[in-house]
Amino acid sequence: MTYCTRFRNGQILLCLDWILTDNPDIVDELTYNEPIGKSDHVCLSWEMSFDKQQLSVEAKYNYWEADYPAIRQKLMQVDWKTLFDNESVNDVWRCFMQIVSDCIAGTTIYAGWTVRKSGKLKAEIRKRAWSAYARNRSNDSYLCYKFL
DSSP: OOSOOBOOTTSOOBOOOOOOOSOGGGEEEEEEEOOSTTOSBOEEEEEEOOOOOOOEEEEEEOGGGOOHHHHHHHHHTSOHHHHHTTOOHHHHHHHHHHHHHHHHHHHOOEEEEEEEOOHHHHHHHHHHHHHHHHHHOOHHHHHHHHHO
């Protein structure tokens, strides 16, 4: 606030109103308007600007449907001692991760595309799913809610 927000004839001008924020850059175009009715406080209006949260979309494997015996069998066939002999820790890690990733990719199906959400967004989606279930009490609505 840069101007006084309380005006009364014969009294000292005061700045009594505040906009509290942890980021002052989100408050745009603060406007001091005329008081409402007989109030001695100005009416404040402002615009707030927020960055839209970027959602990352990525493919995920359905690990519940993975063929773990096949993964285990493939990993047992690797000669780890020969493969890792005289290699740096970073090289060993990269090699290990590549082999495990290849095993998973070859034996696990994709669960489809999923969206990573922030905690608030996820809570809102879960709340909406619960409301949908509460309205129609269908098994599909319940399963959708439980999946979230």
